[in-house]
Amino acid sequence: MSQTAEDRYADFYARQLSSPTLARIYRDVYGDDHPEELRPFGFVTRTDLARFAALLELRPGMSFVDLGCGRGGPGIALARAAGARLLGLDPLAVAVEGARELSVSLGLPGARFAVGGFTATGLEPESRDAVLSVDALWMVWNKRAAFAEVARVLRPGGRFVFSTWEPSYLDHGGLLAAAGFTVTAKEEAERWLERQLRVYELVRAQAAALEAELGPGASVLLEEARDTPATLPSSPRVIMAATKAG
Ligand SMILES: C[S@@+](CC[C@H](N)C(=O)[O-])C[C@H]1O[C@@H](n2cnc3c(N)ncnc32)[C@H](O)[C@@H]1O
Known part of the structure; x- marks a missing residue:
């Protein structure tokens, strides 16, 4: 029986931490740029996290959402450093459960996590000060709807900071403007291409060990490592920041 993309990501999350390879x-x-203690699923670095922190400008008590939080590490680190209140949303229940556990072990038990996503936050209008999303927006089919939802939940003047990949046919800046945002930063993540290509090379070279350790969860990685390198040079990994009109 064939699996959906969601199933394969769920399989990956279920076994991610048991793969030494x-x-x-x-x-x-x-x-040292890999924030291993945050258990990320993606390509986030400590350098990226510092950039997110500078662009978000979180302050104590501010309330922010991490959309596509996965196991939650990046949002937890930023919330802990700033004394901000975090809600993480991800469509996968297994990831959300992992994020709850991680927030406790990293000393942020007040963080909240729930099943949800870019186009289904379930949040009140203008209820959040900031929104973060790390390496998740590329998975969202309807980006126009996603940006409209982020604009809806942010208070006027609220910040939206994210990392994603931008193929040449996609204009995140234009879509953000259409949703009522002013783009304040857009930059390529530091050394992203050489590192991402090297990860894929090593994944392909160690496919057998990864399959043994990750079980069915390996397929999502192996397919990505096989199919993505050709398109990667024309799809830069970008970090963007935008402000909702005040
Ligand atoms: C590459 S992972 C990144 C996870 C996490 N942000 C990190 O850096 O460790 C992408 C995440 O996006 C989530 N995702 C997929 N579709 C989504 C959607 N429509 N809205 C929000 N998140 C989504 C996936 O479940 C997955 O956890």
């Missing part, structure tokens, strides 16, 4: 690949490629 995957952990070693990220350590080898990123060295």
Whole structure:
């Protein structure tokens, strides 16, 4: 029976932490820039996290949402550093459960996590000060609807900061403007291409070990490692910041 993309990501999350090979690949490629303790699923670095913090300008008590939070690490780190209140949303229940556990082990038990997504936040209008999203927007088919939802839940003047990949046919800036945002920053993530390509190379080279350790969850990685490199140079990994009109 064929699996949906969601099933495959759920399988991955269920076994991610039991793969020493995957952990070693990220350590080898990123060295100290890999925030291993945050258990990310994607390509976020400590350098990216510092950039997100500078662009979000979170302050104590501010309320922010991490959309596509996965296991929650990046949002937890930023909330903890700033004393901000975090809600993480992800469509996958297994990821949300992992995020709850991680927030406790990283000393942020007040963080909240729930099943949800870019176009289904379930939040009150203008109820949040900021929105973060790390390496998740590329998975959202209807970006216009996603940006409209982010604009709806942000208070006027609220910040939206995200990382994603931008193929040449996609104009995130134009879509953000149409949703009522002013773009304040757009930059390529530091050294993203060489590192992402190297991760894929090592994943392909160690496919057998990854399959043994991750079980069915390996397929999502192996397919990405096989199919993505050709398109990557024309799809830069960008970090963007935008402000909702005040
Ligand atoms: C590459 S992972 C990044 C997870 C996390 N932000 C991190 O950096 O560790 C992408 C995440 O996007 C989530 N996702 C998929 N579709 C989504 C949607 N429509 N709205 C929000 N998140 C979504 C996936 O479940 C997955 O957890």
